Amino acid sequence: xxxxxxxxxxxxxxxxxxxxxxxxxxxxxxxxxxxxxxxxxxxxxxxxxxxxxxxxxxxxxxxxxxxxxxxxxxxxxxxxxxxxxxxxxxxxxxxxxxxxxxxxxxxxxxxxxxxxxxxxxxxxxxxxxxxxxxxxxxxxxxxxxxxxxxxxxxxxxxxxxxxxxxxxxxxxxxxxxxxxxxxxxxxxxxxxxxxxxxxxxxxxxxxxxxxxxxxxxxxxxxxxxxxxxxxxxxxxxxxxxxxxxxxxxxxxxxxxxxxxxxxxxxxxxxxxxxxxxxxxxxxxxxxxxxxxxxxxxxxxxxxxxxxxxxx
Amino acid sequence: xxxxxxxxxxxxxxxxxxxxxxxxxxxxxxxxxxxxxxxxxxxxxxxxxxxxxxxxxxxxxxxxxxxxxxxxxxxxxxxxxxxxxxxxxxxxxxxxxxxxxxxxxxxxxxxxxxxxxxxxxxxxxxxxxxxxxxxxxxxxxxxxxxxxxxxxxxxxxxxxxxxxxxxxxxxxxxxxxxxxxxxxxxxxxxxxxxxxxxxxxxxxxxxxxxxxxxxxxxxxxxxxxxxxxxxxxxxxxxxxxxxxxxxxxxxxxxxxxxxxxxxxxxxxxxxxxx
Numbered sequence: 001x002x003x004x005x006x007x008x009x010x011x012x013x014x015x016x017x018x019x020x021x022x023x024x025x026x027x028x029x030x031x032x033x034x035x036x037x038x039x040x041x042x043x044x045x046x047x048x049x050x051x052x053x054x055x056x057x058x059x060x061x062x063x064x065x066x067x068x069x070x071x072x073x074x075x076x077x078x079x080x081x082x083x084x085x086x087x088x089x090x091x092x093x094x095x096x097x098x099x100x101x102x103x104x105x106x107x108x109x110x111x112x113x114x115x116x117x118x119x120x121x122x123x124x125x126x127x128x129x130x131x132x133x134x135x136x137x138x139x140x141x142x143x144x145x146x147x148x149x150x151x152x153x154x155x156x157x158x159x160x161x162x163x164x165x166x167x168x169x170x171x172x173x174x175x176x177x178x179x180x181x182x183x184x185x186x187x188x189x190x191x192x193x194x195x196x197x198x199x200x201x202x203x204x205x206x207x208x209x210x211x212x213x214x215x216x217x218x219x220x221x222x223x224x225x226x227x228x229x230x231x232x233x234x235x236x237x238x239x240x241x242x243x244x245x246x247x248x249x250x251x252x253x254x255x256x257x258x259x260x261x262x263x264x265x266x267x268x269x270x271x272x273x274x275x276x277x278x279x280x281x282x283x284x285x286x287x288x289x290x291x292x293x294x295x296x297x298x299x300x301x302x303x304x305x306x307x308x309x310x311x
Numbered sequence: 312x313x314x315x316x317x318x319x320x321x322x323x324x325x326x327x328x329x330x331x332x333x334x335x336x337x338x339x340x341x342x343x344x345x346x347x348x349x350x351x352x353x354x355x356x357x358x359x360x361x362x363x364x365x366x367x368x369x370x371x372x373x374x375x376x377x378x379x380x381x382x383x384x385x386x387x388x389x390x391x392x393x394x395x396x397x398x399x400x401x402x403x404x405x406x407x408x409x410x411x412x413x414x415x416x417x418x419x420x421x422x423x424x425x426x427x428x429x430x431x432x433x434x435x436x437x438x439x440x441x442x443x444x445x446x447x448x449x450x451x452x453x454x455x456x457x458x459x460x461x462x463x464x465x466x467x468x469x470x471x472x473x474x475x476x477x478x479x480x481x482x483x484x485x486x487x488x489x490x491x492x493x494x495x496x497x498x499x500x501x502x503x504x505x506x507x508x509x510x511x512x513x514x515x516x517x518x519x520x521x522x523x524x525x526x527x528x529x530x531x532x533x534x535x536x537x538x539x540x541x542x543x544x545x546x547x548x549x550x551x552x553x554x555x556x557x558x559x560x561x562x563x564x565x566x567x568x569x570x571x572x573x574x575x576x577x578x579x580x581x582x583x584x585x
Contacts, residue, residue, distance in 0.1 A: 012569070025403070025404055025405065025407075025408050025489065026404050026408040026410060028400035028401060028403055028408075029400070029401040029404040029405055029416070030405035031400070031401070032397040032400070032401035032419075032420075032460055032464065033401070033416065034396060035397055035456075035460065036420060036423050036457055036460055036461075036486075039453070039454065039457035040423040041458060042428060042434075042438070043431035043434040043435050043438065044426070044430075044434075046431075046433075046434030046437070046438070047430060047431055047433065047434050049434075050433055050434060050437075059425070085479055094507075109329070109330075112322070112325070112329065113326065113327040115314075117319055117322050117323040117326065118319075118323050119323050119326070119327050120323075120326070122327065123326045123327050123329075123330035124330075124572070125569055125572065126330040126331060126333065126334040127330045127333055128335075128568060128569075128572065128575065129333075129334050129337055129565055129568070130333060130336075130337070131568075132514060132561075132564045132565050132567075132568035133337060133518075133561050133564065133565070134517070134518040134520075134534070134535055134560055134561065134564065135518060135520060136520050136535050136538050136539045137535075137538050137557045137560055137561055138336075139542075140538055140539075140541045140542065140553065140557055141336055141337070141339075141340045141554075141557060142336065142556060143511075143542070144337055144541065144550060145336075145339060145340060145343060145550065145554065146339070148372075150352070150354060150355060151351075151352040151354045151356065151550075152356075153339065153356060155354065156354065156355050156356050159355070162559070180539065183336070186333070187333075187339055189578060191575060191576045191579065192576060192580060192584055194576075195576045196584070224548065230584060233580055233583050233584060237579070237580060237583075240425045243427060244427050244428060244429065244521070246429070246518040246520065246521045247521065247535070247539065250520070250539060250542065251539055251541075251542040252542070252543070264427075264429065264519065265427065265428075265429035268377050268429040268430075268432065268433075269429070269432070269521075269525070269534070272432060272436070272525075273432050273436075273525060278433050278437070281432075281433050282433050282434070285427075285429065285430040285431065285432070285433060286430070288427045288429050288430040289426065289427060289430040291427075291429070292425065292426060292427045296422050296425045298420075299425070300418055300422065303418070303583055305418070306583070
């Protein structure tokens, strides 16, 4: 575990010849670092530059740096548009709802899988599968097979319970997306919490049990505090990736009806590739980067703390 | 603490049932791919039917799927190889030749993996257009190689730090050069870890959609772009054929994920959880 062990390797006293080789080998990381800088930081810098333009790809003459006034105008344009608040709200609502649902389900499955029983490997293998499936394939599968109002399994299930069949994707588009994304992301949370549960020393639990702790006390005072770091890591990572949800929305609702299910990535996509407003799309892009960085910084903080605890 | 026999059986049955429920949509997709088109849309749904491979023959082994599949394989393999090629030497330097800056570099590397793709899609599109990389395998390989690089570095550094230094010192005393040291000492020990890393990189690239759909039009589009065209009620295929295509795209990643299961957590959390 790179960040947690942190011990330098290689003996400290070395003959000069070996030290020079040591210096040379240190630079084996340079190609990767240079490559990453090129591929990730150049576009990032360009996003900022583009936010200073009023470039629309359909009007080639509109390209060009317009100065501070333009970025202010771009920000004012997106911030005063009522769509902006809706899009931000959708992004946060989708993320928070999925985190909550996946935590309840993920915790449940992690507890079920924690101790050995016949068939555990099979159960685990089945449970991780939704996360492995291509997100757009999941979306297609749920939209066209599971939730279809005339022949879908949901229609059949509703009939079993004597209910009128509805097309969930139409009746409750955002809820459908939340449900489908939660189905995909439950295994992610489950795996991290399972690793957390299994790292709890057996004698800690044994001792608490001998002291008369019941299942609820045990969970509240022994298991939950131990899981804290794992929960933090799972939440932050999940949020970082859920802020990018795109394929599911693209397939299931195309962001509609209206903008009801449009989140930030989908709005950027619309702005850039159906309206071709590269300037405003880049301004939205800056918002997305800032939002993501808030969570990324928190995640790095947790990693640093975890490392201190282990040191 | 020990569960009784009955409890174990109930626990086992309950968990397997719950797991099957979660897996059921995928199973249903696979079953639907084996039905005739008319059987696929009956109500109530048919749970027992005579399977046919007709959809697979018509939609998977013929038609455009083959081309998209080829694109996906070329892009995925290319990007994974590129990430390993740059990532393994970098991991070696970061695991065995640490400096004061190594930790900060590692964290910066990870943060690049977490940047929102939507935040940089416009400049990527412009760059790809100006460098003639739009709708090419090369463009996506170069890009996805960078996307997978942090994953490779974080996982491989973790595996390398588990290797006893004494083993490498011994090889060096025998006069082994860098390449020999890598081949005869590191590679045999890293084998399983590298395989898991490659599999995870493979899964993420295979499934990627956002960058692919915005940077390709048809010639270099991967399967995810083709599958997304089924969004329009039935696209150009009907339900059973659509299921066959979706199942075909799922099989490689499911197998890869099942094989890499033990390293999945450390891969998903960039080594933060082992």
